[in-house]
Amino acid sequence: MLFITLTQLVQSIPLGAGINSGQAIGKALGASPLASAWVCASYPLTQGSFVLIGGRLGEIYGHKAILSAGCVWWTVWALAGGYSRDLVSMCFFRGLCGIGGGLMVPNIVALIGITFPPGKKRNLGFALFGAMAPVGAAGGSLVSAVIIQLVHWKWLFFMLGLMALVIFSAAIALLPKDNPVDPDGQVDYVGAYLGVGALILFNFVWNQAPLAGWSSPYEITLLIVSLIHFAGFCYWEMRVAEQPILPFNIWNSPSFGTLMTAIFFAFMSLGIYFWYMNIYMQTVRGDSLIRTGVQYLPLTIMGCANSFLSAWLVPRLPAQVIIGTGCFCIVVINILLATIPAHLTYWAMAFPAMFLSAFTIDLIVTSAQIITSGTVSMNNQGVAGSLVGTLLSYGLSTGLGFAGTVEVHTYDGGKNLLRGYHSAAYLAVGMSAFALFLCFFIRIPKDTREGWGEDDVVAAQRNQA
Structure with missing residues (x-):
């Protein structure tokens, strides 16, 4: 538990580093402020896109094996980022590094979900996992700032690679080997291509739109191609695939689809x-x-x-109350951002927004992981981890694309930057308000179970063994 928690901490750092230092790194590479958003968006884009396939690979080949492969891949490309010569190579290396994160996250979640049955221990495990997101992101924001402001930005990536080398090596060496939950399964390569292709193309289109404009033929073309891939993925997984990457029966649980939609819009606005x-x-x-x-x-x-508060609340409050509280806080912090004036002390509006932001991603992610993990059987813990991980990383990246389009149409050609920022924040207010609205239609009861359900055949066999 200690080392997979630290693994999650390390792979969360690039997200915070990209948010705080993306502009500075982009400027050092000769990129415009709008183009510099790609420094931030490239990592969660590929991380979110490859989470689904990462979870399925873990079910077939073992969650520790795929986690280990992701660790090695992540370390190599984190170090490579220090050798970037322009914005394209920087985003390329960060995107490749994000693939490693996509392999790691669902298998970290699955190892927690498989090792600990539903109950207090699992909730504590997910609390530790969830705590690493704010620690890693905010810590990465500060650490990257110190490195870039005092020395050269390349040392940020060398530091990440060396840190990963130490922590990941310890995790790989000390984590016990797990038995694959679906050793006879097959990878749905067609579904993987359609799903990953759709996610990457759709996100690229929206994050590139502020730079290229919607009048560019390739923007419209790629948008249509991404939608065709989405439709093809749904058809293939539902009607053709014998062993789909994303079993659609998990959506049969009451309010599960509504819950996933709500947290996706919440993550975009966040x-x-x-x-x-x-x-x-x-x-x-x-x-x-x-x-x-x-x-x-x-x-x-x-x-x-x-x-930890979220883990404590899950067996005591219905899911819609916990998720709804996080969504309400997202509405409030974006209203504060949308109305903040140019020259105002940090303590007046920015500090309350930062304080409340801690009640957003932590309540939503931890409770969503616990709820989703408890919804599926032991055999589908990788899927549970994949789905929430995809919505988190992909939502954070995709929201920037929508907001960037709004910004460039409202900031008066760069003459009124604050107006553009306010407009983007108002878009986030609408997204989070919609997520909050959906919470009123979620009906998932309190989860007070302790131990695996009697109908979970895989868990029963493992316990007997």
Whole structure:
């Protein structure tokens, strides 16, 4: 538990580093402020896109084996990022590094879900896992700021690679080998191509739109191609695939689809908030990278506590109450961002927003992982981890694309940056308000179970063995 928690911590750092230092790295590579958003978006884009296939590979070949492969892959491309010569190579290396994260996250979740049956121990495990998101993201924001402001940005990537080498090596060496839950299964390569292709193309189109504009023929063409891939993925998985990557029967659980839709919109709006609050501090207020990183500390401190609070609440409150509380906080923090003036002390509006942001991702991610993991059998723990992980990473990245399009159409050609930031935040308000609205239609009862269900054949066989 200790080492897979630290593994999650390390792979969360690049997200916070991209949010806080994306503009500075992009500028050093000669990129425009709009193009620099790709420094942030490239990592969660591929991480979210490859989570589904990562979970399925873990079910077939063993979750530890795929986690180990992801660790090695992640380390190599994290180190390679330090040798980037332009924005394209930087985003390329960060995207490849994100693939490693996509292999790691669902198998970390699956190892927790398989090792600990439903109950207090599993909830504690997911609380530790969830706490690493704010610690890693906010910690990465501050650490990257110190490195980039005091030395050269390349040392950020060398530091990440060396840290990963130490922690991942210990995790690979000490984690016990697990038996694959579906050793006779097959990888649905057609479904993997259609799913990953659809996710990457759709996200690329929206994140590239602020730069290329919707009048560009390739934007419209790629958007249509991505939608065709989505339709093909759904048809293939539902009607053709013998062993689908994403078994559609998991959507039969009451309110499960509504829950997933709500948290996806919540994650999109949350990604918008973090990115635009960050560039507001740096471009409008003129805060340094280090000062910006320090101002994220309320998220780190309260985020840790709230992950455990979420684990404590799951057996005591219905899911819609916990998720709805997180969505409500996202609405509030984006309203604060959408109305914040150019010159105002940090303590008046930015600090309350940062404080409340700790009640968003931590309540939603930890409770969603616990609820989703408890919804499926032991045999599908990889799928459970994949789905929430996909929605989190992919939502954070995709939201930036939608917000960037709104920004470039409202900031008066760059003459009124604050207006563009406010407009993007209002879009996030709408997204989070929709997520909050959906919470009223979620009906998932409190999960007070202790131990595996009697109908879980795989769990019963493992316990007997």
